[in-house]
Amino acid sequence: MSDKRSGEAPRNLLSREKKDNLIKCFFLLCAVFSVGVLAVILFSLFYSGLPLFKSVSLSSFLFGMEWYPTFAPPEFGILPLIVASLLVTILSVFIAVPLSILLAIFISEIAVGYFKDGIKVIVELLAGLPSVVLGFIGMVVVAPLLQDVFDLPTGLNMFNASLILSIMIVPTIASLSEDAINSVPQEYKEASYALGATKFETIAFVIVPCALSGISMAIILGIARAIGETMVVLMVAGGAGAIPESIFDPVRPMPANIAAEMGETPRNSLHYHALFAIGIVLFFMTLAFNLVATYISRRFKEGGSATL
């Protein structure tokens, strides 16, 4: 028996530990490679975007009021696009946040049985709807409606885009807020009821404040999602490259601008580089929101004996 083993041993080129270690390294490599994708994204954005700044200064790019990439001489000011992105996002968050938080409370504290399962399925369905479909709905349903009701020259405007975007980010904010509310320890609620608080008072003054960091993380991720969303703003925001004066003006947020113009831009022209430079701005804006959300979720983990 022992002879047989020692006879076999040399055929195993690698010892057990070495093999285990090699395989561990392989998995580590895959994890690092996944992170590497982020680096390659950054590299390709800079590689194709930075050449713009040989001929256009950073401040005239970021704070310029005119976006006329095909004029002679061309103008590459993206301030109206940034403002449009921010306004559309803020408006959609204003619509989506109350709705999402009420939904989260409904799912985790109020609904039971079929209602609870039903609304969860509905939120999942909504999360699964492709953005191009929602954009299409915005074009063929919401736009004519807005045009008639408010007597506007066009229904494709900032308000329409915000409405559709808010529908889109509801699942994100609602499901993350629901997680946060669910992680509030049961004892807190019981203590509140024991003091004679009503269910509403418990929700409003105990549960929601306890889940506040999780809810704010949900909102920030919703904002990040809304800023980067492309198809909806491309199809329904109207596409006018000026700072809007009312919420019914057409606007041209950054993602819409990139998607609309990239198709007809000659490779390696100044215009091409400028669109990548907008991509850089967009990338860092969403990155900042994501990092803040990560920080909040780590820094303010909810306390309580039940969760720890």
Place this chain on the structure above:
Amino acid sequence: MKKVSSPQMMWRYLKQRLFFSAVWFAAAFLTVVIATILGFILINGIGAISWEFITEPPKQMMTKGGVMPAIVGTFYLTCGALLVALPLGVAAAIYLSEYAKDSMGVHTIRVLINCLAGVPSVVFGLFGLGFFVVFLGFGSSILAGSLTLGCLILPTIIAASEEAIKAVPQTFREASLALGVSKWQTIFKIVLPAAAPGLVTGSILSVGRAAGETAPIMFTAATFFTTLLPRSVFDEVMALPYHIYVLATAGTYIYETRPLQYGAVLVLITIIFAVNISAILIRIYARKNKRW
């Protein structure tokens, strides 16, 4: 039942009533919105659906015919994306859940993968164009589009796989290791088979996501019109989401092709819902047959 007497109590209960109505209203509102959207698409789209619509290419300047090349293209692109992202994502998830210690480096990897999940889809499109199409010279092709979509769904797959692997009870691993089985054999023979239903569910859900994305394939793979089916991975393809976008916004006959648009939207959401529902069914089935 005790009667509420004091005005103060009545006010407290009134507030509760109002709040509960608001919550129920929110739930009802969302239900109505989604029912309207789906009902609208179904009612308008069902008329366009026919055997011809599913099996024939567009005809007469896209105003007639079907969406077959777009369905095929979307199929190739999503399969390609899964082929790229699944092995890499599962391997990364194995590292994060089985090997990683709570160190600074691992922490950084997690944060960065989270950041990757937050990158906007249009930025993925730019990345695909700048890197795969131009820098590596793949041109606008299935290959470039699949790689771009693969990178897009990678963080989703990693998160879902990690969750599935973590759900495997620790005692399974301990029992295997106690029998003298090495770590990687434990992972391949014990952990992965036990986590398989979760892995499958996660990857199917990400297929649903990839099939509906438009912005990442706009400049990397999708083409406005082709009657030919792709013959190699370097060919451009039509894709359903892009087809919808083009018909609805850029075609010459936007109003004449409305029925086709509704039909294409209906086909797309049917595919995506079918994919998602199959994932949910697998999850339910796996839970029922769970032996731990």
